[in-house]
Amino acid sequence: MNKTPLIWATVAFLLAIPSASAQTLSAQDIMVKVNARDDGNNRIAGQKMVLIDKNGDTRVRDMVSYDKDLITTSGGEDRRRIMFFQSPADVKDTGFLTYDYAANDQDDDQWLFLPALKKTKRIASTDKSGSFMGSDFNYSDLTRKNLDAYDFKILKMGAVRGAKTWLIEALPKSQDEIDQSGYKKSVLFVRQDNFMVVRAVLWTDTGDRLKYLDVSGLEKIDGIWTVTAISMTTKKNKITEHKTEMTFSNVRYNQDLNDSLFTLRRLEKGL
Numbered sequence: 001m002n003k004t005p006l007i008w009a010t011v012a013f014l015l016a017i018p019s020a021s022a023q024t025l026s027a028q029d030i031m032v033k034v035n036a037r038d039d040g041n042n043r044i045a046g047q048k049m050v051l052i053d054k055n056g057d058t059r060v061r062d063m064v065s066y067d068k069d070l071i072t073t074s075g076g077e078d079r080r081r082i083m084f085f086q087s088p089a090d091v092k093d094t095g096f097l098t099y100d101y102a103a104n105d106q107d108d109d110q111w112l113f114l115p116a117l118k119k120t121k122r123i124a125s126t127d128k129s130g131s132f133m134g135s136d137f138n139y140s141d142l143t144r145k146n147l148d149a150y151d152f153k154i155l156k157m158g159a160v161r162g163a164k165t166w167l168i169e170a171l172p173k174s175q176d177e178i179d180q181s182g183y184k185k186s187v188l189f190v191r192q193d194n195f196m197v198v199r200a201v202l203w204t205d206t207g208d209r210l211k212y213l214d215v216s217g218l219e220k221i222d223g224i225w226t227v228t229a230i231s232m233t234t235k236k237n238k239i240t241e242h243k244t245e246m247t248f249s250n251v252r253y254n255q256d257l258n259d260s261l262f263t264l265r266r267l268e269k270g271l
Contacts, residue, residue, distance in 0.1 A: 111123065
């Protein structure tokens with residue numbers, strides 16, 4: 001009973017020969033290891049989101065995010081995340097709060113605070129396939145997904161930026177999962193050395209569009225493999241309609257974050 005981000009990292013440019021140990025792993029085994037890898041906890045990071053339209057015009061948004069992991073009684077990890085937009089003026093003080101539960105039978109909770117309306121909106125399950133703040137990322141991309149809700153298959157071996165990868169097909173088992181995620185199929189590029197998803201192709205459920213996720217920045221911080229730059233590009237008929245670039249700066253782990261930071265009251269109060 002595992003969950004892993006749907007934010008999963010078209011085609012790799014170099015075929016690679018799998019090692020003997022790699023050959024012994026099934027697609028499900030690999031995805032379990034993706035989920036189990038050390039991704040740090042109690043993290044603070046600055047974020048910059050760049051929205052690029054089909055004409056190349058850009059909008060830049062600056063945020064700060066806080067993450068905290070909580071060990072459950074069953075030994076799993078619930079994750080809480082709160083994010084505040086700092087600029088430009090039209091989104092300043094907008095806040096986003098997520099309770100990402102380890103238990104598969106518990107729906108993740110998400111809330112968006114809109115300061116102009118002085119209103120907090122809970123993101124319903126039926127709305128999680130929608131765009132997050134005008135970006136190419138869905139709300140569903142910002143929480144982990146239930147591994148048991150997917151069928152996985154290794155398609156072939158490849159490489160991304162010189163690192164050996166598995167190309168793994170992920171197919172949702174139910175229409176409910178498709179409706180909530182917004183994707184009817186994904187192909188994930190998983191690095192064999194650190195079990196990180198570093199590239200993905202996602203087939204949208206509506207609109208006949210493809211989304212291309214790419215991790216262009218990856219480095220070790222405090223011994224933890226950390227994404228420092230990621231993009232999502234939306235294309236239709238091979239033509240780019242929109243792109244979102246996200247960069248992370250001043251990433252710090254093992255911070256002393258109080259539980260009161262991850263509440264609706266703090267979401268509406270802001271920084």
